[in-house]
Amino acid sequence: MCQTLCPEGCVHEDEEGFFDPDYSFCKGCGICAAECPKEAITMKQEEK
Amino acid sequence: MMEITEGSHAVAEAVRLCRPQVVSAYPITPQTHIVEALADFVANGTLDAEYITVENELSALSACVGASAAGSRAYSATTSQGLALMFEVCFNAAGMRLPIVMSIANRAMGAPLSIWNDQQDSISLRDSGWLQFYAEDNQEATDLHYIAYRVSEDPAVLLPSFVCFDGFILSHTYEPVDTLSQEDVDKYLPKFAPPERLDAKDPVSFGMYATPEYYLEFRYETDRALKGAKDVIAKAGKEFEALFGRDYSAPVEGYSLDDAETVIVAMGSICGTVKDAIDEMRAEGKKVGLLKIRVFRPFPTEEVAMFLKRAKRVAVLDKNISLGAKGATVLEVKDALYGSAIPVKGYILGLGGRDVRKRVIREIVSLVEKGQGDQFIGLRKEVL
Amino acid sequence: MACKTCELFDSGHRACGGCGAALAARLVTKAAGTDTIVVSSTGCMEVFSTPYPETAWKVPWIHSLFENAAAVASGIEAALKKQGRKEKIVIMAGDGATFDIGMICISGAFERGHDFTYICYDNEAYMNTGIQRSGATPYDASTTTSPAGSHSFGNKRPKKDMPAILAAHGAPYVATASIAYPADLMQKVEKAINTPGPCYVQVHAPCCTGWGFEGDQTIAIAKLAIETGLWVNFEMLDGKITRAKKVVRKPVTEYLKTQKRFRHLLSQNSRMRKLLPYRQWQTGTPRSTGSISNSRKNERINHFFRGFPFYLYHQDGNMILQHDLS
Numbered sequence: 001m002c003q004t005l006c007p008e009g010c011v012h013e014d015e016e017g018f019f020d021p022d023y024s025f026c027k028g029c030g031i032c033a034a035e036c037p038k039e040a041i042t043m044k045q046e047e048k
Numbered sequence: 049m050m051e052i053t054e055g056s057h058a059v060a061e062a063v064r065l066c067r068p069q070v071v072s073a074y075p076i077t078p079q080t081h082i083v084e085a086l087a088d089f090v091a092n093g094t095l096d097a098e099y100i101t102v103e104n105e106l107s108a109l110s111a112c113v114g115a116s117a118a119g120s121r122a123y124s125a126t127t128s129q130g131l132a133l134m135f136e137v138c139f140n141a142a143g144m145r146l147p148i149v150m151s152i153a154n155r156a157m158g159a160p161l162s163i164w165n166d167q168q169d170s171i172s173l174r175d176s177g178w179l180q181f182y183a184e185d186n187q188e189a190t191d192l193h194y195i196a197y198r199v200s201e202d203p204a205v206l207l208p209s210f211v212c213f214d215g216f217i218l219s220h221t222y223e224p225v226d227t228l229s230q231e232d233v234d235k236y237l238p239k240f241a242p243p244e245r246l247d248a249k250d251p252v253s254f255g256m257y258a259t260p261e262y263y264l265e266f267r268y269e270t271d272r273a274l275k276g277a278k279d280v281i282a283k284a285g286k287e288f289e290a291l292f293g294r295d296y297s298a299p300v301e302g303y304s305l306d307d308a309e310t311v312i313v314a315m316g317s318i319c320g321t322v323k324d325a326i327d328e329m330r331a332e333g334k335k336v337g338l339l340k341i342r343v344f345r346p347f348p349t350e351e352v353a354m355f356l357k358r359a360k361r362v363a364v365l366d367k368n369i370s371l372g373a374k375g376a377t378v379l380e381v382k383d384a385l386y387g388s389a390i391p392v393k394g395y396i397l398g399l400g401g402r403d404v405r406k407r408v409i410r411e412i413v414s415l416v417e418k419g420q421g422d423q424f425i426g427l428r429k430e431v432l
Numbered sequence: 433m434a435c436k437t438c439e440l441f442d443s444g445h446r447a448c449g450g451c452g453a454a455l456a457a458r459l460v461t462k463a464a465g466t467d468t469i470v471v472s473s474t475g476c477m478e479v480f481s482t483p484y485p486e487t488a489w490k491v492p493w494i495h496s497l498f499e500n501a502a503a504v505a506s507g508i509e510a511a512l513k514k515q516g517r518k519e520k521i522v523i524m525a526g527d528g529a530t531f532d533i534g535m536i537c538i539s540g541a542f543e544r545g546h547d548f549t550y551i552c553y554d555n556e557a558y559m560n561t562g563i564q565r566s567g568a569t570p571y572d573a574s575t576t577t578s579p580a581g582s583h584s585f586g587n588k589r590p591k592k593d594m595p596a597i598l599a600a601h602g603a604p605y606v607a608t609a610s611i612a613y614p615a616d617l618m619q620k621v622e623k624a625i626n627t628p629g630p631c632y633v634q635v636h637a638p639c640c641t642g643w644g645f646e647g648d649q650t651i652a653i654a655k656l657a658i659e660t661g662l663w664v665n666f667e668m669l670d671g672k673i674t675r676a677k678k679v680v681r682k683p684v685t686e687y688l689k690t691q692k693r694f695r696h697l698l699s700q701n702s703r704m705r706k707l708l709p710y711r712q713w714q715t716g717t718p719r720s721t722g723s724i725s726n727s728r729k730n731e732r733i734n735h736f737f738r739g740f741p742f743y744l745y746h747q748d749g750n751m752i753l754q755h756d757l758s
Contacts (some may be wrong), residue, residue, distance in 0.1 A: 096514075097514065124510075256495065
């Protein structure tokens with residue numbers, strides 16, 4: 001779901017079947033976290 | 049093959065022989081006979097093209113942009129109000145380096161509405177990046193289409209072209225024209241093979257947006273290509289002469305220029321009248337000559353300077369006016385002669401189809417001999 | 433052919449975080465596949481996807497001007513026909529380019545029946561130039577050229593019914609979709625691409641920056657639009673509605689309160705509350721318009737729900753197709 005709904009298309013499946021964002025393209029919008037039915041993603045604000 | 053034919057039909061036939069794959073045009077007087085003839089050719093199988101009956105001129109040129117970007121030779125025709133309506137598409141096509149050829153049956157700009165000839169329409173787009181060719185007669189109007197496609201599609205140019213010829217005066221007049229055969233044109237004009245096109249096998253992006261870090265360079269490159277077109281025209285024109293006997297290599301043409309003291313500079317069908325007037329004046333011993341401009345963009349600054357350097361005075365005829373300033377041609381000629389002491393005077397005439405007779409040309413020669421100029425010619429005081 | 437695993441709209445584009453249009457571009461290109469030529473009009477998507485020298489598009493792409501995508505596509509279609517090529521043409525244009533400035537070109541292209549798919553990503557205003565109202569801006573929405581103020585409730589006109597207009601042109605397939613339902617969106621886009629002739633899909637693409645909500649709520653708000661009946665997902669074949677997503681409508685205020693562009697309608701300002709018939713919206717029991725006595729209030733409610741064919745309307749909270757009523 002997160003992979004489908006990411007506006008950047010930067011969420012990729014790794015070899016173990018987990019989905020991770022490519023942090024060089026992630027804008028931190030939080031849609032993945034908001035939409036995950038398992039609430040498996042949490043957003044954490046980067047240090048200022 | 050020599051035949052007496054209407055200007056529009058001669059042009060349509062020339063376009064047919066150029067084998068455009070997409071024709072997209074909106075009818076407007078006095079270009080209508082061209083687009084009607086082309087529709088006829090398609091309907092009867094003598095032109096193998098997709099003919100798009102667009103709903104306005106903006107769409108006409110936009111469809112050509114799409115077709116050309118997709119790799120097909122595209123053609124349109126318009127004039128006056130129609131050309132003005134596609135103003136932004138003209139800049140867009142040149143900026144995207146798409147070698148579209150468009151016939152302009154020159155017509156005055158409204159308001160007030162006029163269907164008759166002057167050159168304001170194409171002149172007003174001289175900044176757009178399109179090459180501009182101006183025909184003196186229907187033979188030139190015809191030939192310049194082959195030249196235009198050949199030059200536009202040259203990889204060193206890749207810029208669109210206007211082929212301009214005076215509306216009604218040329219488009220609706222019957223003149224003898226030598227039309228080429230299909231084999232002739234196929235020999236001269238190779239198949240359209242752009243370096244890039246819209247193709248799923250090799251995706252590229254056309255028409256992106258450029259920030260201030262990049263825009264200037266795009267404009268420089270486009271200007272360089274347009275200025276460089278002069279050399280491509282020279283080569284293409286010489287080849288045309290070798291094959292068909294008519295030389296289009298030079299952007300200007302002199303008539304009775306060798307020892308001329310008074311030189312008239314003019315563009316388009318008016319040159320025919322000027323030549324006749326010159327013949328008369330020469331018979332009376334007056335040393336008058338004509339410098340005809342056939343390529344207005346890129347402007348032949350060097351050639352104009354060279355051909356005018358021995359003149360004692362120059363009279364520039366403009367069938368257009370940059371309102372609030374002067375005619376477009378006189379400004380360019382003055383620029384070409386900057387630094388010389390030769391007096392240059394401009395004359396605005398023939399606007400909105402006002403007829404220009406030989407006696408008007410003679411009047412202008414008298415005016416320039418007296419040092420008078422930079423005025424409208426033939427104003428009807430009773431109308432003012 | 434669709435390519436669900438392809439990413440033909442690459443990361444690194446400059447869209448705002450949480451952009452609905454960016455997601456729409458990703459989903460549409462997946463549904464379209466590699467054998468596609470995309471024509472974009474000027475707007476957010478064109479600008480954030482192609483800052484020279486970078487491009488997010490992995491399919492051939494062209495941008496000409498704001499209003500002429502349909503005309504450019506007409507020319508490409510003609511060229512492909514003459515060259516015997518099979519690529520599909522997909523136009524991606526915003527609501528500004530589609531509903532307003534592009535009307536002439538779209539009408540002409542649809543009337544001529546060219547074979548292409550026109551996707552309108554509808555973020556309901558001219559977003560790229562700074563959130564000005566368009567013909568797609570909903571009634572009472574606050575934009576920079578239709579701002580809410582002491583003398584205004586915001587946008588004075590209902591949403592233009594673009595699907596009906598294009599169906600009237602004889603478009604064989606017209607649909608609306610939303611990024612909230614990506615599988616449905618991709619299915620519709622694929623169907624449009626595989627239907628010969630000019631097809632149209634209007635995709636609801638909420639804009640966090642323009643509508644005033646946090647970027648992570650984009651999908652949630654797109655869903656709410658449908659659940660409150662302010663966006664309707666439907667399909668039309670040859671001008672007749674064949675499928676529509678039925679919902680049991682939630683109170684409209686649930687959608688309105690999430691976005692800054694509507695918050696003026698729910699403010700504590702007593703003048704606003706007196707003038708607007710919100711009671712039935714708040715209780716969640718919308719009545720058919722006949723039961724409201726004040727005809728001006730009728731108008732306001734009707735306007736609020738316009739923008740989709742009148743074949744669909746609400747009764748007792750349910751969305752029904754007109755033919756069901758008979």
